[in-house]
Amino acid sequence: MLKDTFGRALRDLRISVTDRCNFRCVYCMPREIFGRDYHFLERKEILTFEEIYRSARIFVDLGVRKIRLTGGEPLMRRDLEHLIAMLAELPDIDLTLTTNGSFPVERVPRLKEAGLKRITVSLDSLDNERFQKINDVRFPVRQVLDWIDACADAGLTPVKINMVVRRGYNEKDILAMADRFRGTGHIVRFIEFMDVGTANGWRMEEVVPAAEIVSIIHRVFPLEPLQAHYPGEVARRYRYADGQGEIGIIASVTQPFCGGCTRLRLSAEGKLFTCLFASYGHDLRQLLRSGRSDDDIKQFIRQLWQARDDRYSELRNENTRNLPKIEMSYIGG
Ligand code: SAM
Ligand code: SF4
Ligand code: SF4
Secondary structure, eight states: OOBOTTSOBOOEEEEEOOSOOSOOOTTTSOTTTSSTTOOOOOGGGSOOHHHHHHHHHHHHHTTOOEEEEESSOGGGSTTHHHHHHHHHTSTTOEEEEEEOOOSOTTHHHHHHHHTOOEEEEEOOOSSHHHHHHHHSSOOOHHHHHHHHHHHHHHTOOSOEEEEEEBTTTTGGGHHHHHHHHTTSSOEEEEEEOOOOSSTTOOOGGGBOOHHHHHHHHHHHSOEEEOOOSSTTOSSEEEEETTSSOEEEEEOTTTSOOGGGOOEEEEOTTSEEESSTTOSOOEESHHHHTTTOOHHHHHHHHHHHHHTOOOOHHHHOSTTGGGSOOOOHHHHOO
């Protein structure tokens, strides 16, 4: 098994299929920066489905067991179902997708039929006004809720629901969110607002710490901690004491989990990033497009992973904050 300098295995691959998005979430793609003049990747710069499939196959040979498609908004990529069908043929792979749930619900069964196993839908508030303020394109909550229902109907279960909690924007919605999805089988994951990229103006004061999120919920719906499913699981799990299901907390800021980080990220233009907070990526596209053999590419990835020593969240301080960083919409979380 391939291990990095801290003995962490390579298990998860996150593939960003586009850097574009139909939302302008204020914590991710603020419109002042991602406006008309913003230079998104051009078509020829982006990996083709064949290139993505070939890369994924190589990664699976090297030990990857979980692939998450992300973006930008992955469903903006035309015929994504076709890529899903290709990836679904890889053996023993947990294939999943993160989306903002803003596309017509008719698409959901097609994703399932193509071979998608599970889905994560992002939803930051149940209050329509607050949600529209956050997505900044006036997209209504109702349609995302319909999308979540369609995912459950299609059997893409358990549906995970990502809520990024940012003080001053949506901390009032924590309890309502827990309440709305208790007993549905869906798993809400409360995510601390992270200092990804440099566009979102992150400030520590805007982070609602995991402990505070848990206590807000626990006061009304008592919670009990659960064991992780596997070492290095990103979300800390809690169950409702009354048996109404579970939630997850992703506390990258206040309780970093670098020690178990088995994730590698592939950007839409074919750069590999060994950390969400890395300053630069490693060019896989150039190898894919220059006639190199699978063995050559495997060797490149082996060397990259074996040299990996990232642990940004554990080191986070005043100095690391000013390092150049990639944007979340480019790499996909
Ligand atoms: N567009 C898709 C979506 O929103 O689900 C997929 C890509 S999005 C970058 C992946 C996840 O990252 C979403 O759940 C989003 O809410 C989360 N995210 C984006 N910026 C973040 C930040 N600064 N801190 C924490 N989570 C963030
Ligand atoms: Fe788009 Fe997702 Fe970023 Fe929101 S979080 S702007 S939906 S990529
Ligand atoms: Fe992994 Fe980097 Fe996040 Fe730490 S900061 S958990 S190494 S992606």
